[in-house]
Amino acid sequence: MSVPGAEAVVAWRRYQTEWRKEGASAVVLGDADELKIRADLLASEPVQVSALLSAAANTTAAAFFRAREAEYIENELVVEPGQWPASAVPPSPLTAHTDVGSGQPKPVVYLAKIPTPHTWEVPAYLNAGGWNDCPDPASQVAVLKYWHDKHGAEIYSLTGDVLECLVTRPPSTRQAALALAQEQFLFCADVVHQGTESIEVLAATLLNSEVWYFWWD
Numbered sequence: 001m002s003v004p005g006a007e008a009v010v011a012w013r014r015y016q017t018e019w020r021k022e023g024a025s026a027v028v029l030g031d032a033d034e035l036k037i038r039a040d041l042l043a044s045e046p047v048q049v050s051a052l053l054s055a056a057a058n059t060t061a062a063a064f065f066r067a068r069e070a071e072y073i074e075n076e077l078v079v080e081p082g083q084w085p086a087s088a089v090p091p092s093p094l095t096a097h098t099d100v101g102s103g104q105p106k107p108v109v110y111l112a113k114i115p116t117p118h119t120w121e122v123p124a125y126l127n128a129g130g131w132n133d134c135p136d137p138a139s140q141v142a143v144l145k146y147w148h149d150k151h152g153a154e155i156y157s158l159t160g161d162v163l164e165c166l167v168t169r170p171p172s173t174r175q176a177a178l179a180l181a182q183e184q185f186l187f188c189a190d191v192v193h194q195g196t197e198s199i200e201v202l203a204a205t206l207l208n209s210e211v212w213y214f215w216w217d
Contacts, residue, residue, distance in 0.1 A: 005105030096157030
């Protein structure tokens with residue numbers, strides 16, 4: 001389904017509410033180029049959804065975080081402790097419906113209707129991840145279910161290299177935001193290494209924010 005980029009968030013909220021009653025979820029896939037990339041991937045690598053969901057059910061977010069932490073320590077990817085920023089840091093905006101250069105809404109973006117009422121299962125249906133540092137689909141499902149249960153996180157968009165969530169129960173204290181930021185760093189190191197540059201600044205963007213942003217190089 002195509003919608004004007006300027007209407008994407010409103011459309012997602014509407015269709016997410018409607019489609020969930022039918023046992024489905026809405027997800028923004030980006031513009032026509034991003035839609036083609038996803039379609040080509042799915043055509044070249046048939047998805048074994050049941051196998052991926054079974055694998056996700058046999059792991060936990062805690063196990064994923066432990067394994068990632070050990071991997072990051074071994075590869076010297078862990079960041080040094082920093083300081084909480086002295087001034088307020090704006091939260092991440094939703095970007096899948098906007099142009100990277102101008103920040104303006106794209107003329108058209110596409111919403112997919114995924115046959116599951118659980119948005120955390122969307123990576124399995126789209127066979128998303130498993131390249132470079134991006135977690136494999138089963139690991140994404142396990143972590144996103146944990147974040148859904150704890151924070152009310154729902155996937156808003158899943159493009160070629162970006163995953164965005166809307167959140168109903170964001171952290172409301174610095175301690176909770178720092179704990180979440182550490183988890184998000186283990187899930188997506190690029191948001192720190194090529195973004196905020198510290199766990200503390202990432203935490204500040206997450207404090208009381210309904211938007212989460214992940215990007216893999």
